[in-house]
Amino acid sequence: MSTSPPIVRNLQFENEEFEQETQDSKSKDEVNVADCERIKVFLRLRPFTVDEIARGEQSAVLQVKENRISIRPRNRNYMTSEVQATNEATFEFDEIFNEDISQSAIFRKVAIPFIHKLFTGKSSMILAYGITNAGKTHTILGTEADPGLIPRSIDVIFHSLKDRIIQNPRGDEKASAKYLIECCSNVLFSAKDEHWDSVTDSFSDPVSGIPCLFADGKENNISILSEDESLVFQVTVSYMEIYNDRCYDLFDVNTLLDAQKVLKRGPKSTTKYRRQGLKLKEIQNGKIKVEGLHEIEVYNSSEAHRLLQCGIKNRQIAETLCNRHSSRSHSVFNINLKALQKISKKEYRDIFQSTLSFVDLAGSERTTKTDVTGERLKETAQINKSLMNLGQCLEALRRNQRMKESKTEDNLKKKQLVVPYRQSKLTLLFRDFVQNGSTLMIAACSPASSDADETIHALRTASFAKELKYSHIQAQGSYNTISNYRKHIDALHQPVRNRDKFDDELSNAYDEDFQDTDELLLEIQTLRERLAFAESRALLIESEIRDEVAREMEEALHRMERQYRLKLEEATQYHEERLERRVHLITTTARKELGYGAAHRAAEHAMLNYYKDKWEAERALHEFELSQLKQKLRERNLERDELKELVLNRTTVYQEESRQNVFTQTDESLQSERLSTDDINHRNELSNLLENFVETLKKFIPRTFGANVWQQVEENYLVAMIEELAREECGVGQLRMIDYLNRMFEFLGGSPVADDAKPLNEELKNADVSKQPNQSKRRRERKKKQSETSKDSISVDGQNESTEAATSLENFGCSSSVLSTTTPDKVIKKCRRSRKTKN
Numbered sequence: 001m002s003t004s005p006p007i008v009r010n011l012q013f014e015n016e017e018f019e020q021e022t023q024d025s026k027s028k029d030e031v032n033v034a035d036c037e038r039i040k041v042f043l044r045l046r047p048f049t050v051d052e053i054a055r056g057e058q059s060a061v062l063q064v065k066e067n068r069i070s071i072r073p074r075n076r077n078y079m080t081s082e083v084q085a086t087n088e089a090t091f092e093f094d095e096i097f098n099e100d101i102s103q104s105a106i107f108r109k110v111a112i113p114f115i116h117k118l119f120t121g122k123s124s125m126i127l128a129y130g131i132t133n134a135g136k137t138h139t140i141l142g143t144e145a146d147p148g149l150i151p152r153s154i155d156v157i158f159h160s161l162k163d164r165i166i167q168n169p170r171g172d173e174k175a176s177a178k179y180l181i182e183c184c185s186n187v188l189f190s191a192k193d194e195h196w197d198s199v200t201d202s203f204s205d206p207v208s209g210i211p212c213l214f215a216d217g218k219e220n221n222i223s224i225l226s227e228d229e230s231l232v233f234q235v236t237v238s239y240m241e242i243y244n245d246r247c248y249d250l251f252d253v254n255t256l257l258d259a260q261k262v263l264k265r266g267p268k269s270t271t272k273y274r275r276q277g278l279k280l281k282e283i284q285n286g287k288i289k290v291e292g293l294h295e296i297e298v299y300n301s302s303e304a305h306r307l308l309q310c311g312i313k314n315r316q317i318a319e320t321l322c323n324r325h326s327s328r329s330h331s332v333f334n335i336n337l338k339a340l341q342k343i344s345k346k347e348y349r350d351i352f353q354s355t356l357s358f359v360d361l362a363g364s365e366r367t368t369k370t371d372v373t374g375e376r377l378k379e380t381a382q383i384n385k386s387l388m389n390l391g392q393c394l395e396a397l398r399r400n401q402r403m404k405e406s407k408t409e410d411n412l413k414k415k416q417l418v419v420p421y422r423q424s425k426l427t428l429l430f431r432d433f434v435q436n437g438s439t440l441m442i443a444a445c446s447p448a449s450s451d452a453d454e455t456i457h458a459l460r461t462a463s464f465a466k467e468l469k470y471s472h473i474q475a476q477g478s479y480n481t482i483s484n485y486r487k488h489i490d491a492l493h494q495p496v497r498n499r500d501k502f503d504d505e506l507s508n509a510y511d512e513d514f515q516d517t518d519e520l521l522l523e524i525q526t527l528r529e530r531l532a533f534a535e536s537r538a539l540l541i542e543s544e545i546r547d548e549v550a551r552e553m554e555e556a557l558h559r560m561e562r563q564y565r566l567k568l569e570e571a572t573q574y575h576e577e578r579l580e581r582r583v584h585l586i587t588t589t590a591r592k593e594l595g596y597g598a599a600h601r602a603a604e605h606a607m608l609n610y611y612k613d614k615w616e617a618e619r620a621l622h623e624f625e626l627s628q629l630k631q632k633l634r635e636r637n638l639e640r641d642e643l644k645e646l647v648l649n650r651t652t653v654y655q656e657e658s659r660q661n662v663f664t665q666t667d668e669s670l671q672s673e674r675l676s677t678d679d680i681n682h683r684n685e686l687s688n689l690l691e692n693f694v695e696t697l698k699k700f701i702p703r704t705f706g707a708n709v710w711q712q713v714e715e716n717y718l719v720a721m722i723e724e725l726a727r728e729e730c731g732v733g734q735l736r737m738i739d740y741l742n743r744m745f746e747f748l749g750g751s752p753v754a755d756d757a758k759p760l761n762e763e764l765k766n767a768d769v770s771k772q773p774n775q776s777k778r779r780r781e782r783k784k785k786q787s788e789t790s791k792d793s794i795s796v797d798g799q800n801e802s803t804e805a806a807t808s809l810e811n812f813g814c815s816s817s818v819l820s821t822t823t824p825d826k827v828i829k830k831c832r833r834s835r836k837t838k839n
Ligand SMILES: Nc1ncnc2c1ncn2[C@@H]1O[C@H](COP(=O)(O)OP(=O)(O)OP(=O)(O)O)[C@@H](O)[C@H]1O
Pocket: 045, 046, 047, 049, 099, 130, 131, 132, 133, 134, 135, 136, 137, 138, 139, 326, 327, 361, 362, 363, 364, 444
């Protein structure tokens, strides 16, 4: 089985106008390939921007002569001694494009040879390098009106391949351009946002509805075809960016959907937009693979343009949501070509795979110049670090190459430098391209004198790249190499087919292997030595880097110090002035108020004295009152003591009396108990006697003293007497009755109890209670006699009534003579007098 290697035939030109130019480029390319595959570096000088013209920027470019450019530095102190001496920095490049070169011309000069290589199975990279705002993106992407290298390359590639693109039968539908474009149209282009208004205002695809920044057909007049008609192709594209030394897929649908969620929630959304970072993995032959990077199958230029548009949009969204600015990341757009040869109706055989990559590097910038802080400072540091690392790789490669080329004894003894590819993702990818393909660098250059120093640094790094050749590192994926391998495999298969020669061939192969092993051991030894040297060299480089960083930091610190000192001085001056004003104000106010203050103090003093005297007087008065009150209190206390004593005495007396009363009452009650039966009889007798006596008085007193007197006697004495008698005990009742009678007679004007009645009174008074029944017996007898006598006298005639009364009274101790001598008027008067005196 043998394959005839495809011969890249001369470029076919559909447009005669470009024929000559492209032929030149082809011939140049052929020369370059022959010229050991040196890394080519082109310089593109951009014109002044509108802003720069408005600022009146001066040009830093002193001279552009053939491939040499001279730039005048702004501050020569930071330059090399050579530049300091001449005050200009001169660099040489493969070609220098002036401000007036068109995008189309650049494309033909730069990209066409690489597209050519793509079709021959060689991978290549076009790298735009330079300081910020130098025109890198303009060159790589371009604008809607004037597209750059990528859109033009897409046009040419698809126009060349035409119907020879086949569909991958095992292709993932979710990795197809159609699916992604649909997602993009739903997610990214549905939202209207000021950040991409300018983009969406561009062309719109009638099918997908996606605005298309780059219209097809700008470069449709160029076609590069392979003569091998049996070859068919599959084209995939991938788009990624390296931001803060992390790789992100710009064709990842999931991140697009996440972005949609965040966008829908609006600017106040607390959900953070997080993208999944991709890992770089080293596969066989030192090739680098970006794990998880989507490679989207594309069948025509229109799809490719729209995909590019989606990637740009995704990047814009990331920029918006991550709050960063344009080109703060390195972007890599890959066009992968897979050539297949038809074996049968459905079977294809892989012939080669190649990639054309377009890298738009972020612009290096000086932190001292842009005065950035926070996240931006971190970004800038990362950009500068990765670019510096790229410069270090280029420098190390150049030195190694020089050592090899010079072949002097000294140089041969020296060990090769280790190229620090692994220090950043960018350089790892760069290594892949340097080792596996050809590289072209476009150094974008700003003419502004304000950017001169940074431009010089960037151009110096670019000039390192210019000297690099990679002829010794053959492109592993090239078509020719693959066909050579095939031949070799065929040769290896030969012994199998030819059994007779198998053993000999096999032993030969073993011998070769042993020889290889010895060589390998030797190489390991050499590599070890190189490693030791490389480590020491790395330390040296590191110290150099540290020095540079320290210098920059020192510069920044000096600047900050100056700023702060200035601010401090301003603040001090301001505060001093303020303090002076205050002191002045206070002094003036104090002076004004001093006079008033003295008078005020005198008045206060007088007031104080007045209140002091007043207080003293009141105090004396209160003390006097207090002493008086104390005296009174003492007296009251004495009185209280006396009263207490008195009460105590009285209580004692009272207690004594009450005790005696109790005894007396007890005696009396005992006596009354004894006399109770006699008393009942005695009372009956007495009441009878009293009735009689009262009856007698009723007759006697009205007749003698008048009806009024009787009425008064009756009111005052008799009723009370009768009631008393009814209530009192017998013995005591008698005494009471006598007392009443005495008082009655006293009232009537008579003498108290008659003398002859006394014995009776005395007798009654002194009467022993025990003897009373006998006494009452005697009395009853006497009364019986008297009643008989009175009965006799009454019965004689009415005139004897006074005599009867007197007798009755006599029986009670009353003398009738006393009664007869008193007139009723006198008795009444006497009675009234005695009442008055009583009252
Ligand atoms: N050749 C050119 N002709 C006309 N205008 C240009 C050219 N090159 C660059 N510009 C303009 O200069 C400005 C800066 O260019 P561009 O954005 O490409 O710079 P950059 O190097 O990519 O900057 P950054 O690294 O910050 O992204 C843009 O306005 C662009 O239109």
